[in-house]
Amino acid sequence: xxxxxxxxxxxxxxxxxxxxxxxxxxxxxxxxxxxxxxxxxxxxxxxxxxxxxxxxxxxxxxxxxxxxxxxxxxxxxxxxxxxxxxxxxxxxxxxxxxxxxxxxxxxxxxxxxxxxxxxxxxxxxxxxxxxxxxxxxxxxxxxxxxxxxxxxxxxxxxxxxxxxxxxxxxxxxxxxxxxxxxxxxxxxxxxxxxxxxxxxxxxxxxxxxxxxxxxxxxxxxx
Amino acid sequence: xxxxxxxxxxxxxxxxxxxxxxxxxxxxxxxxxxxxxxxxxxxxxxxxxxxxxxxxxxxxxxxxxxxxxxxxxxxxxxxxxxxxxxxxxxxxxxxxxxxxxxxxxxxxxxxxxxxxxxxxxxxxxxxxxxxxxxxxxxxxxxxxxxxxxxxxxxxxxxxxxxxxxxxxxxxxxxxxxxxxxxxxxxxxxxxxxxxxxxxxxxxxxxxxxxxxxxxxxxxxxx
DNA sequence: TAGATTGTTAATCGATTAACAATC
DNA sequence: TAGATTGTTAATCGATTAACAATC
Numbered sequence: 001x002x003x004x005x006x007x008x009x010x011x012x013x014x015x016x017x018x019x020x021x022x023x024x025x026x027x028x029x030x031x032x033x034x035x036x037x038x039x040x041x042x043x044x045x046x047x048x049x050x051x052x053x054x055x056x057x058x059x060x061x062x063x064x065x066x067x068x069x070x071x072x073x074x075x076x077x078x079x080x081x082x083x084x085x086x087x088x089x090x091x092x093x094x095x096x097x098x099x100x101x102x103x104x105x106x107x108x109x110x111x112x113x114x115x116x117x118x119x120x121x122x123x124x125x126x127x128x129x130x131x132x133x134x135x136x137x138x139x140x141x142x143x144x145x146x147x148x149x150x151x152x153x154x155x156x157x158x159x160x161x162x163x164x165x166x167x168x169x170x171x172x173x174x175x176x177x178x179x180x181x182x183x184x185x186x187x188x189x190x191x192x193x194x195x196x197x198x199x200x201x202x203x204x205x206x207x208x209x210x211x212x213x214x215x216x217x218x219x220x221x222x
Numbered sequence: 223x224x225x226x227x228x229x230x231x232x233x234x235x236x237x238x239x240x241x242x243x244x245x246x247x248x249x250x251x252x253x254x255x256x257x258x259x260x261x262x263x264x265x266x267x268x269x270x271x272x273x274x275x276x277x278x279x280x281x282x283x284x285x286x287x288x289x290x291x292x293x294x295x296x297x298x299x300x301x302x303x304x305x306x307x308x309x310x311x312x313x314x315x316x317x318x319x320x321x322x323x324x325x326x327x328x329x330x331x332x333x334x335x336x337x338x339x340x341x342x343x344x345x346x347x348x349x350x351x352x353x354x355x356x357x358x359x360x361x362x363x364x365x366x367x368x369x370x371x372x373x374x375x376x377x378x379x380x381x382x383x384x385x386x387x388x389x390x391x392x393x394x395x396x397x398x399x400x401x402x403x404x405x406x407x408x409x410x411x412x413x414x415x416x417x418x419x420x421x422x423x424x425x426x427x428x429x430x431x432x433x434x435x436x437x438x439x440x441x442x443x444x
Numbered sequence: 445t446a447g448a449t450t451g452t453t454a455a456t457c458g459a460t461t462a463a464c465a466a467t468c
Numbered sequence: 469t470a471g472a473t474t475g476t477t478a479a480t481c482g483a484t485t486a487a488c489a490a491t492c
Contacts, residue, residue: 008459010433011426015407032473041407044473045461052475059474061468078429079436086428093322097315102382103405103425109432152435155428177431183325185237185263196434198427203325204233205420206308206377207300209399210331211232212418213374214301230483254449266449267485274451281450283492 007198010078012050015040017074018106025067032064083108085151087144089166090158091116091126091135094181094202098155099126099133112151115141138166145173152176160184171195229420232300234272237262239296240328247289254286305330307373309366311388312380313338313348313357316403316424320377321348321355334373337363360388367395374398382406393417 019039025031033044040047051057051065054077058069075081084107088095091114098104099111105128114135116122125132136144145151154175158166163182170178171189177196180186188197241261247253255266262269273279273287276299280291297303306329310317313336320326321333327350336357338344347354358366367373376397380388385404392400393411399418402408410419 004458005430005433005437006459007426007430010430011423014423014426014429018405019407034473041409043461045463046459048473048475049460057475061466061474062472063468064473077433077437079432082436084432084436093315093319097319098424100315101424104428106405107425107429107432109425109428153428153431177435179428179431183240183328185241187263196431198431200427201233201236202320202323203329203331204229204236205422206326206331206375206401207236207329208227208229208232209375209401209418209420210301210306210329211227211299213399214304214306215227215299226482228483256449265485267487268483270449270451271484279451283450283490284448285492286449 009050009053012040012042012046013054013074013077014107015042016047016050017071017078017080018103020067020071020074021106027066027068029067030060030063030065031067031070033059035064078107080108083110084153085110085112085148086153086155087112087151088114088155088157089138089141089170090114090156091118091121092157095155095157096126098157098181100128105129111155112148113144115144141169142173145175149174153178155179155181156186157181167197231272231275234262234264234268235276235296235299236329237264238269238272239293239300239302240325242289242293242296243328249288249290251289252282252285252287253289253292255281257286300329302330305332306375307332307334307370308375308377309334309373310336310377310379311360311363311392312336312378313340313343314379317377317379318348320379320403322350327351333377334370335366337366363391364395367397371396375400377401377403378408379403389419 016036023039033047036047037044056073058073059065086109088099088111095114099114111133113133114126115138116135117138121135122137124135152175154170156163156167156178160182163184164186167178167186168189171192176194180197180199181202185199186197188195238258255269258269259266278295280295281287308331310321310333317336321336333355335355336348337360338357339360343357344359346357374397376392378385378389378400382404385406386408389400389408390411393414398416402419402421403424407421408419410417
């Protein structure tokens, strides 16, 4: 039996980490699950359940969790000290917006290069706080990944027509994790059981809001 | 008791709709839940359960669902004929990327205007297939919403420091649904129980992939 | 008729919430 | 000690999967 980690747990762990970062408390301060509830909106029971599930048992009764220790545990789970290198396939507006996404830096997730097929993008750079991330031609992708065998993760932001083809290529080049931001549901090639693929549905939360606003008549009152 | 609609159901309904659009089948073709499974990856049991839950009972035994009727039902749920008008607060890269997001058009979700505080953005336009969407100064937002009282939904893509302040303003101006794309968890003002707020966590699926790739050692085999 | 597929109910699975003994 | 807070188990809730009678 695989121990499963759900997207929701990881997202909450991110919340705890980011909230803690923002509060900028002294290392030896003790924070309780109730306080974490106040700043993250996640119930204190859920907080403790998450910690229990992930084996974080550093709490002191009557005090809470020492900020220094808690940081260490959260960083471990989120691989923040190791960091992660990612490449972005598709240098359109979405690809570039993701490349400069602020929270990726906080999480030590580093976009190393973008790839596109459009000649007028190739050769340019995306500027991120002093750093310049190059846009390469998609034809050089295989070569690039041979030179950087430790880059394991790709974000896919290409037009949907070429999405599945590029996913298959990425897998054949040795990529192990792909986040699909295209509107098409992509499937993992049968040959690649060890590759993680997540379909990220960008509009989903908006669609829910639209439903709720335009179907209020149908929602019964409590 | 409110009948709750989960984000997941709405997302799957979107999948069915988009898949059907792409296939471009004749109106009188009958598609089965098994076929829907093949093209969307959602199990046929889940498909029928979703239809049952939402009151779609147009199936014919041994045949399936008539494409024309199914389209009609899905459109109704997704408010596609009515459409939805939205505004975008924050005209940075993410705000502009969302404004031109292709699937919003498919869903008849129309971005009508963007708002920003930066003088060098104000007065410009975001170009979307022949349409030009204006970027206005944030100070004109109240006035703008008075002129467009039927615009009920806002996407929030501003820097996190000003996020909660702007959310409160949006609510006070009469906005009824807000999708928060900023990295901060925002809370609904106590006064506004009827306002829908969804926090959209952009990186979450990437974070899950990072976890799985860097913690493979910890995941037990089946 | 025999086979296929729906609509619906029941069973299972997973995630959240509640409860509480332990103890600092 | 009394009060507070953890770690952990149990109860609840919700979502998915499985099953199957109805029937075209």
